[in-house]
Amino acid sequence: MTPVATPAESRTALIQLLVAELLIGSVGVFVHESGQNAITAVLFRCVFGCLFLLAWGCARGLFRGLLGERALIRSAIVSGVLLVLNWVALFAGMARSSIGVATMVYHFFPFVVMGMAAMFYGERTRAADLGWTAIAFVGVLCSADPFKLWNSAGSGYLIGVGMTFVAAILCGASLLLSRRISRERPFAVVLIQCLVGVVMLAPFADYAAVWTPGSHWFWLAGLGLIHSGVCYVLFYSSYPRLQVATIAVLAFIYPVIALLLDYLLYGRTLAPVQSLGVALIVLGTLGVNLKWQWRRPLPARA
DSSP states (O other): OOOOOOHHHHHHHHHHHHHHHHHHTTHHHHHHHHTOOHHHHHHHHHHHHHHHHHHHHHHHTTTTTGGGOHHHHHHHHHHHHHHHHHHHHHHHHHHHSOHHHHHHHHTTHHHHHHHHHHHHHOOOOOHHHHHHHHHHHHHHHHHTOHHHHHHTOOHHHHHHHHHHHHHHHHHHHHHHHHHHHHHHOHHHHHHHHHHHHHHHHGGGSOHHHHSSOSTHHHHHHHIIIIIIIIHHHHHHHHGGGSOHHHHHHHTTHHHHHHHHHHHHHHOOOOOHHHHHHHHHHHHHHHHHHTTOOSSOOOOOOO
């Protein structure tokens, strides 16, 4: 992605992406503070997300001719099923482990995309990328605190880490399926995915816990309006005008904010081995996205 953008456009896009990453880093807090189970939280994320995206898309004419694009709709529905299941698994994983741990384990999903693209679409993977992926995977294991897993973790914590890893796989599969179509009509794809979530989860939500006045409505509305509405608008508005390297570096604002909020609001700190895991995930992700080589290529012979 090497867009032709003026310096002013690039600065605006940079600010947009920075704001989006800062906002998305708070998603775990909104889920926790809503006090709802994972299915109910995701359902209302989809409901409020649909309302925002419908208003935004209609106001800007983004959905004209959408009903005639049947291939796009089919692909968006399938990827939407995976995306919604990914959100449910991630939120359930956060509830059973912690926001910080779940966020770091979840950030293995870019490597899932790369692996699935190689397996199912025959996309070439550099040998160096396999090495960076291995480093990032070790980082995921470390971020889950292997000493706690081995010595004192309860079954809930183990299930939480496992569900978060499943969420990363589902997220990778969803992104891979929607990767091509989302370049053409990203807001239409996200809207369809949210609509799929409403249809999928409406029969299973805990309405008794939610249909009462209370602050939980603020947090549930925020999940949809902010994290599935404002954030997606900012992401897709900024991506075409920024370099891949810039996007890759700024992506780490999300887990940093999640870890910081987990500490400030809930007093959860990382063990030393988890801090090592964070560093390894950052190193592996940057190695893949910035195309780092393990050694300098040999000069061509004359």
